[in-house]
Amino acid sequence: MGLAGMLAWLQGGGGAAGAPTGGGSGEAPDLQGMLMHHLLDGSELEFTILGRGFVIPLPHWEPIHLGGLTIDLSPTKHVVFLVLAAILCLAVFIPIAGAMRKKYNGRAPSGLANAMEAMILYFRDEVVRRNIGHGADAYTGYVLTLFFFILFMNVLGLLPFGATATGNFMVTGALALITLVVVEVSGMQALGFKGYMKTIFFVPPGLNPAMSVLMLVILTPVELLGKIAKPFALMVRLFANMMAGHTLVLSLLGLIFMFASAGIVVVNGVAVASVVMVTAIMMLEIFVAFLQAYIFAMLTAVFIGLIRHHAH
Amino acid sequence: MLYGMLAFFQDAGAAAGAGAFGQLGAGIGIGLAVIGAGIGIGQIGNGATQGIARQPEAAATIQTAAIILAALIEGAALFGLVITILYKFF
Numbered sequence: 343m344g345l346a347g348m349l350a351w352l353q354g355g356g357g358a359a360g361a362p363t364g365g366g367s368g369e370a371p372d373l374q375g376m377l378m379h380h381l382l383d384g385s386e387l388e389f390t391i392l393g394r395g396f397v398i399p400l401p402h403w404e405p406i407h408l409g410g411l412t413i414d415l416s417p418t419k420h421v422v423f424l425v426l427a428a429i430l431c432l433a434v435f436i437p438i439a440g441a442m443r444k445k446y447n448g449r450a451p452s453g454l455a456n457a458m459e460a461m462i463l464y465f466r467d468e469v470v471r472r473n474i475g476h477g478a479d480a481y482t483g484y485v486l487t488l489f490f491f492i493l494f495m496n497v498l499g500l501l502p503f504g505a506t507a508t509g510n511f512m513v514t515g516a517l518a519l520i521t522l523v524v525v526e527v528s529g530m531q532a533l534g535f536k537g538y539m540k541t542i543f544f545v546p547p548g549l550n551p552a553m554s555v556l557m558l559v560i561l562t563p564v565e566l567l568g569k570i571a572k573p574f575a576l577m578v579r580l581f582a583n584m585m586a587g588h589t590l591v592l593s594l595l596g597l598i599f600m601f602a603s604a605g606i607v608v609v610n611g612v613a614v615a616s617v618v619m620v621t622a623i624m625m626l627e628i629f630v631a632f633l634q635a636y637i638f639a640m641l642t643a644v645f646i647g648l649i650r651h652h653a654h
Numbered sequence: 655m656l657y658g659m660l661a662f663f664q665d666a667g668a669a670a671g672a673g674a675f676g677q678l679g680a681g682i683g684i685g686l687a688v689i690g691a692g693i694g695i696g697q698i699g700n701g702a703t704q705g706i707a708r709q710p711e712a713a714a715t716i717q718t719a720a721i722i723l724a725a726l727i728e729g730a731a732l733f734g735l736v737i738t739i740l741y742k743f744f
Contacts, residue, residue: 575729582732637725 371599377592381585383510384419389503423507427494431487434458462486469640473647477532481646484524488517489639496584496631500624509584511577518577521642526569529649541652542566572645576638583634587627594620680741687734694727 387398403416417425438455445451451459470485471478492508499506507513530538542565545554594616601612702720706713 575733578733578736579726579729582736583728586732586735633721633725637722637729640722 371596371602373593373596373600376596377589380592381509381588385416387419387422387503419505420507420510420513423495423498423505424513427491427498427507430494430498431490435490465489465639469643473640473643474650475647477650481524481528481643485639485643488521488642489635492517492580492638493632493635496635497628499584499588500627500631506584506588508580509588511581514577514581517580517638518573521576521645522570522573525573525642525645525649528646529652532650533652537652541649542569572641576641580634580638583630587623587630591620591623591627594623676741680738683741684734684738687731687738690734691727691731694730695724698723698727 385400385402387400389395390397400417400419400422403414405412405414407413434454435458438458441455442451442459446455450456465486466479466482470482474481495507495513498504499509526538529541533541542562543558544561544565545557549557598609598613598616601609698720702716705716
């Protein structure tokens with residue numbers, strides 16, 4: 343009986359807060375709108391706390407018409423953070439490379455160069471060389487760039503007033519697309535054209551011709567789908583991990599506003615519990631930022647190694 | 655109580671059209687996805703602790719492998735989350 347009553351109350355009160363187009367009525371806070379505003383891309387940079395502060399509107403450029411396509415290249419919030427992460431990468435690593443050449447020529451470095459060298463050597467030995475084997479040094483640059491670029495984007499999203507560029511599936515999709523191109527081209531280069539075609543049109547040896555044709559017809563779409571599914575999984579994994587953390591934090595904080603009309607003791611209790619949980623989740627988020635950047639880079643190295651050593 | 659729940663489901667379907675059942679489906683779907691991830695990561699924990707118990711010198715290697723595998727399984731659960739969000743918002 344109590345359960346039915348609770349369900350009826352949820353059904354009655356849930357209509358307002360759950361409607362997809364629900365704007366905030368006077369009483370129910372617009373959680374959905376707040377969530378979309380913080381998670382999705384926007385065209386202004388916000389530096390406001392509780393409504394006070396300033397907002398930098400981003401310029402809106404004329405769309406470029408290329409044949410039938412209309413491409414809008416105006417910078418949005420995520421584009422700004424993308425470029426910021428790229429500039430950070432350049433600003434950290436170009437001076438370190440110069441210092442390694444001139445200042446620490448042959449000696450062990452100290453300071454920031456030492457810290458970066460530890461990570462870079464770990465990646466080169468444990469991730470790139472172990473997975474790719476022969477010819478690995480050519481891919482060290484790409485895998486390391488992936489790792490640090492994604493890491494800086496993830497961490498920039500955790501700072502105050504930051505936005506996570508990797509929380510936009512177009513950004514992770516672009517990174518996955520570049521990985522797909524790198525993997526397939528490196529496969530073509532290592533296996534030759536015939537060897538690469540064998541990765542798509544695979545026929546087990548020693549079958550009579552009718553069965554071979556049947557196997558070809560069945561397995562070719564599967565192989566092609568497999569080639570696309572792996573970078574697609576990379577894209578969704580990074581995007582979902584980054585977005586899920588922010589969604590959880592924003593939902594927990596929004597819970598405080600949902601209880602705002604329930605009396606001062608209840609709302610303060612909810613606020614304390616919510617902030618404690620949000621702190622714990624933010625610490626987990628820092629760990630997840632590093633881990634997901636590492637996993638993207640490591641899986642790229644694994645895919646390159648797999649196609650170069652395609653043993654069929 | 656059971657009758658109340660059935661009446662609630664029927665009302666939900668009738669009142670807001672397809673959107674209500676879609677949201678119900680989304681909720682159940684993400685719950686099942688998280689159960690799957692929980693079971694998977696539990697299996698990893700089982701294997702990892704047993705491995706470390708049998709050979710404590712390999713603890714660092716096992717720990718690193720366990721964290722990476724857990725992140726990959728988490729990726730699968732988050733696939734479910736992405737589809738659920740599609741259900742809820744579109």
